[in-house]
Amino acid sequence: MPLNYNDIKEVTINGRYVTDKHLDAFLDAVSKYFKIQTEGLSVEGRAIKSIALGKGDLKILMWSQMHGNESTTTKAVLDLINFLKSDSELSRYILKNCTLKIVPILNPDGAMAYTRANANGVDLNRDAQEKTQPESLVLRKIYEDFKPDYCFNLHDQRTLFNVGNTPRPATVSFLAPAHDPERSISETRGISMQLIVAMNEELQKFIPGQVGRYDDGFNSNCVGDTFQMLHTPTVLFESGHFPGDYDREETRKYIFMAMLRAIEVISQGTIHQYKRDSYFDIPDNNKLFYDVIIENIPIPEPKYGSNGSAAIQYVETLVNGKIQFKGKLEEIGNLQGKFGHKTYNCLFYKDLMKIKNKPELMDLLNSNGIFF
CATH class of the missing domain: 3.40.630.10 (Zn peptidases)
Incomplete structure (x- = not known):
């Protein structure tokens, strides 16, 4: 430059x-x-x-x-x-x-x-x-x-x-x-x-x-x-x-x-x-990207299989003159071949704790029948 x-x-x-x-x-x-x-x-x-x-x-x-x-x-x-x-x-x-x-x-x-x-x-x-x-x-x-x-x-x-x-x-x-x-x-x-x-x-x-x-x-x-x-x-x-x-x-x-x-x-x-x-x-x-992928989640329904992941995409929302990024659950299942800008693996204790310490993320998952 x-x-x-x-x-x-x-x-x-x-x-x-x-x-x-x-x-x-x-x-x-x-x-x-x-x-x-x-x-x-x-x-x-x-x-x-x-x-x-x-x-x-x-x-x-x-x-x-x-x-x-x-x-x-x-x-x-x-x-x-x-x-x-x-x-x-x-x-x-x-x-x-x-x-x-x-x-x-x-x-x-x-x-x-x-x-x-x-x-x-x-x-x-x-x-x-x-x-x-x-x-x-x-x-x-x-x-x-x-x-x-x-x-x-x-x-x-x-x-x-x-x-x-x-x-x-x-x-x-x-x-x-x-x-x-x-x-x-x-x-x-x-x-x-x-x-x-x-x-x-x-x-x-x-x-x-x-x-x-x-x-x-x-x-x-x-x-x-x-x-x-x-x-x-x-x-x-x-x-x-x-x-x-x-x-x-x-x-x-x-x-x-x-x-x-x-x-x-x-x-x-x-x-x-x-x-x-x-x-x-x-x-x-x-x-091929999602904003967040959470791997090895507890599957809420049998139709998703036994080893699934959750994909979350942010929705941009104008609130009081600022843009907020609010998560929306886009997909549950086998996400092989997809990538996350942020990825968590529920089999790892540190990742699980990070998820549990994010109230908005936990609310989104819980509202879709995913509980830890």
Whole structure:
């Protein structure tokens, strides 16, 4: 990395709950350096703002929190903006050669309510063709007016994703979206792949084996697929789980690093150095993780067999302006081939005591007929 990450991390914004109100002070501060503009209004009348940076010919458009409860990339975007005003050699070079337009929160109503959908209950990433929602219209107008050379579609993914068949979490995943049902490789999609290869090479230095490739099934209603159809190289970023990092403060760092590397490659005109075929060397995402697995539990019913495990997945809930992670029992039985971000084995006394000392976990198990 070109400088100490902690020097540019935006420490005033952290955790999982990030709204337009949280960004007000930051945007006011950076307005001294970059242009802040209201691009339109959400369903509930909240401003959808953009930040314009740089004066170069290469145009990059990026948007975050299209899904209101996916805030990790928003935090990383703020870190990126801090880097670009740091007056380093690389930041000056990027701003000279590139123009960036960043929408930090496309779905401010969903961000406020901590929901995937907007205030009308519509998934904006399934509204690219019909454009029924004001937020969708705002993004399309920005796209048409700005005429980007590249697009970054910034998201979060759930903790259940792992890399390939390994017990490694997909801390970061990428996708070069398809532009047709055959998922053919056009020049545009090929460029997206090359950018991903460049980012993956960088991230492997820091999180080896923790980068995955997102499913590339074609859906013209998705924004990334649509922009790829419009011949703009588009990259989907997915922020995932880093061990023990449910607030995704570690993951934001790797998203920042990935974005910066992609922008650096674009600004230097070195995309051609990366092989498209290497994109397919990145393992597919898989869904083999649970948040908690408890092995060798007392089986509540004979149908589960004699040697079972319990799988628990956290549900994110907004409570008094904070995100709480509440367990939900997802599966009981043979969980061979599945992994837990946290694993307990009831045959081990220490693990059993740890379980018994967690009231919420005990209540969940007891309510499902599992008693120790």
